[in-house]
Amino acid sequence: MLPCRPVKPEWIDTDAALADAIERLRDAPRYALDTEFHRERTYWPHLALVQLAWADDDREHIALVDPLAVDVRPLRAVLEGPGVALLHACSQDLEILERECGTTPTRLFDPQIAAAFLGFKQASLGHLLEALLDVSLPKASQLADWTRRPLGDDARRYAANDVAHLLSLHDVLRERLANAGRLAWAEEECERARAKDRSPRQPERAWWRLKGKNKLKGRARRVAQTLAAWREREAARRDRPVRSVLNDLSLLALAHRPPKSPGDLKRTRGLDRRRLDDATTKGILEAARAGLDLPDDAVEIPPKASGPKANGAAVALCQAWLSEVASRENLDPAVLATRDDVSSLVRGAPSRLDEGWRHALVGADVKALLAGERALAFEGQGLVLVPR
Numbered sequence: 001m002l003p004c005r006p007v008k009p010e011w012i013d014t015d016a017a018l019a020d021a022i023e024r025l026r027d028a029p030r031y032a033l034d035t036e037f038h039r040e041r042t043y044w045p046h047l048a049l050v051q052l053a054w055a056d057d058d059r060e061h062i063a064l065v066d067p068l069a070v071d072v073r074p075l076r077a078v079l080e081g082p083g084v085a086l087l088h089a090c091s092q093d094l095e096i097l098e099r100e101c102g103t104t105p106t107r108l109f110d111p112q113i114a115a116a117f118l119g120f121k122q123a124s125l126g127h128l129l130e131a132l133l134d135v136s137l138p139k140a141s142q143l144a145d146w147t148r149r150p151l152g153d154d155a156r157r158y159a160a161n162d163v164a165h166l167l168s169l170h171d172v173l174r175e176r177l178a179n180a181g182r183l184a185w186a187e188e189e190c191e192r193a194r195a196k197d198r199s200p201r202q203p204e205r206a207w208w209r210l211k212g213k214n215k216l217k218g219r220a221r222r223v224a225q226t227l228a229a230w231r232e233r234e235a236a237r238r239d240r241p242v243r244s245v246l247n248d249l250s251l252l253a254l255a256h257r258p259p260k261s262p263g264d265l266k267r268t269r270g271l272d273r274r275r276l277d278d279a280t281t282k283g284i285l286e287a288a289r290a291g292l293d294l295p296d297d298a299v300e301i302p303p304k305a306s307g308p309k310a311n312g313a314a315v316a317l318c319q320a321w322l323s324e325v326a327s328r329e330n331l332d333p334a335v336l337a338t339r340d341d342v343s344s345l346v347r348g349a350p351s352r353l354d355e356g357w358r359h360a361l362v363g364a365d366v367k368a369l370l371a372g373e374r375a376l377a378f379e380g381q382g383l384v385l386v387p388r
Contacts (some may be wrong), residue, residue, distance in 0.1 A: 009051075009062040009160040013069035021052070021063050022077055028054045029082040032166035035093050036146040036159060043235045043242065045096050048146035050075070052347075053163035054083075060167070062160050067100070068149065076101045084109050086166040088125045090193055098198050108194040111166065113172045114186040119330035129165055132172045137161055185357040203229035204300045210248055213302070216255060223291030224255035225299055230287035234280075246284070247272075258288040310343040318342045318366050321376060324383040325362050336362065346370060 012018050025031055036049040050065040050072055065072060079085065079097065085105030087093050087110045094104050115123040120131070129135040144155045151159075177183040207213060207221075207228035216224050228251060235242040249270035259265040262281050268274055319342055326333040337353055344351035347368060353363035365385055368374040374385045 003331075007081075009156060011066065011156070012063050013066040015070055018065060018070050018072075018074060021065070022074055024052055024056065024061070025052065025078045025083075026081050028078075028081075028083045030054070030057065030086060030109075030167065030170065031078065032086040032163035032170075033093065034087065035096050036144075037092075037096055038145075041241065041244075043151075043239050044099070045092070046147070047072070047096055047100050049151070049159055051159050051163045053160075053166060055167060057118040060164075062164055064151075064156060064159055066149075066151075069306060070145065072100050072357055073102065076103050079103050079105045081106065083107070084170075086111070086163075086170050089168065091196075094194065094196075095198055101102075104194060104198075108190045109170060109187070110190050110193060111169050111173055113189050113193060114177060116332055116335045117182045117186045118173070118176055118180065121332060125162065128169060133165060133168055135273045137164055182357075188356045201232065202300075203232040205302075206232040206242075208300075208302045210252065212252060216252075219258070219292065220255045222294040222296070222299055223258045223288055224251065226287045226291035226294060227251050227284065229253055230283055234283060245275075245280075254284065254288060255291075258292055259285060260288075261285075308347060310346040314346045314370060315339070315342050317376065318346065318369065321356075321366065321369060321383060321385065322362060329361070348372075358363075 010017075011020075012021055019318075032051075034051040034055040035047060036051070037047050038043045039045040047067045050067060052061075052063045052065065054061055066074075075097075080103055083105075084107045086109050088107075088110060089109060090110045090346045094108075097104050109124070111128055112123045115128055120128065126137045126211055129137060136162065138158060142160065144152075146155070146159075148155075173186075174183060177186050204225060207224045210216075210224065210228065213224070227246070231242050231246045231251065235245045238245065247270060250268055250272075253269045254265075255273075257264075257268075259268065262276075262285070265271065265276065265281060265284060319339070322337050322342065323333050325331075326336045329336075337358065341358075345353045345363070351363075352358050353366060355363075365374065369376070369385065372388060374381050375388050377386045378384075
């Protein structure tokens with residue numbers, strides 16, 4: 001195993017240096033990107049570092065952009081450019097880029113997603129680099145305080161290594177995927193991740209995330225909606241985790257027994273009285289009152305599966321075939337299809353099994369199975385589809 005080679009990144013903490021890097025990056029055919037952030041004690045993720053890597057004229061470049069010193073919004077020009085953005089485990093990075101830069105990359109390749117099509121069950125960056133490039137990443141600085149300035153040399157090297165090898169990893173994964181006939185599958189799945197809706201959470205639907213929401217009825221449901229919406233807006237305004245504003249246990253207790261006075265509020269189970277300043281007390285009481293006045297038809301109800309419930313036997317039959325195909329193709333069954341995907345197809349609702357590579361690989365066969373045109377039979381230790 002080769003140790004990770006020393007990396008000397010460029011530190012960018014002026015607008016001029018960032019503008020220069022953007023000019024060099026703007027037309028790059030591909031670039032690696034990662035972010036470091038903190039959100040443990042806040043509502044919004046706080047961007048602390050942006051790592052970039054690219055190559056030109058056979059020379060590699062690595063830059064660490066300090067968002068505590070410069071406005072990173074100009075990076076939008078790179079994100080909207082023609083290059084492929086290489087982001088490993090992209091979901092949180094895309095959320096932050098959307099918030100900080102107002103956009104996400106035009107094109108995306110996520111090695112974690114791509115590796116799943118090569119049979120990798122463990123697709124962390126460290127594992128992929130060891131398996132495919134024989135490179136070992138250092139473990140230090142994983143829990144670094146990325147907001148500390150000056151950022152130490154060890155932390156800078158650690159951050160740089162998160163992007164330093166993504167270009168080489170991209171080359172290897174593309175070649176292997178192409179040889180396996182699965183490059184288009186991986187690109188389709190990366191595009192699905194890139195295009196995912198990342199709209200802000202709707203406060204009136206925040207109560208959907210409450211454990212035990214299905215037990216809420218009538219008045220309690222109405223008050224839960226208005227209290228959870230107030231909590232969501234208040235947490236966003238204060239930039240604090242929602243449960244530090246009002247924990248779930250207290251919210252549910254308030255929903256079942258709406259308070260009408262500060263005294264009622266102080267007697268609520270699980271409520272931290274130390275957090276009950278005048279503004280919080282007023283906000284909770286007003287939200288509870290709004291819930292009592294809320295018409296039943298104004299309650300946002302979690303969506304239920306439309307149409308008839310999926311036949312359990314049909315779902316089990318389809319999942320048996322999907323498991324067989326996943327095993328043959330060396331794919332994680334969850335990558336191929338979830339139970340919800342199968343249930344939707346059985347009910348005739350929109351399903352990922354009706355789209356793209358999934359439809360070509362198994363979707364059409366599953367529909368034939370459901371239509372009675374095919375049947376499952378045992379052959380040796382496995383299953384096969386046979387005509388009927």
